Amino acid sequence: MIYTDKLNNIVQNIFNLIPGPVFGILSVIIGLLGDFLAILFFPDYNLSLMISKLGIGPGGIFFNLGIILSGLFAIPFYVYFWRVLQNKKINNYLLNGALSSALFSCVFFILLGVFPSNDSELTILYLHGIFSTLCFFSALIYFILFNIVLLKSSKFLKLHTYIGFSQATIIILFLFTWNPITEWLMTIGLIVWILSISVYMLYKQI
Secondary structure, eight states, X not given: OOSOHHHHHHHHHHHHHSOHHHHHHHHHHHHHHHHXXXXXXXXXXXXXXXXXXXXXXXXXXXXXXXXXHHHHHHHHHHHHHHHHHOOTTSOXXXXXXXXXXXXXXXXXXXXXXXXXXXXXXXXXXXXXXXXXXXXXXXXXXXXXXXXXXXXXXXXXXXXXXXXXXXXXXXXXXXXXXXXXXXXXXXXXXXXXXXXXXXXXXXXXXX
């Protein structure tokens, strides 16, 4: 088991209070709000710049706080998603690996907000680069594993799998290019995947 029975009870009480899919929606909304405010205060920002540049712009506090809170809300979403996908026909090692990778990715994502990409502080800049690489690499792993599981699940649409594998492809492309436009496509893909799954679970009351 990834967590103990006592922790499982605590998690279940949280989901009884707030449905798991809501955390996914909140994660997206908060992240987008942080991006929007950061861009609003950074009129010179354009698509030739990496998204992380918003973290050191005039509205950097909104961007970084949005990342931290978005990452925190994403954690219970992935835990809930993991619980929903559990099935006797599903390989537990595969599913547990997907959750572990998702949680690692969330932690590294949160750390990106704690250590923004500051060119004047080399130590912080290096840490940001390391956390970015680990965050995206972990995301690639959990997208592949979760979507392999989704292929075997009857609870979700094939559309969710197609979106997921498309997102994995974009992540691979980004890891080889580190291009700002590809980074935005990757961000949009993540938003679409989380929202589509969260809204679907709420609609179907899964």
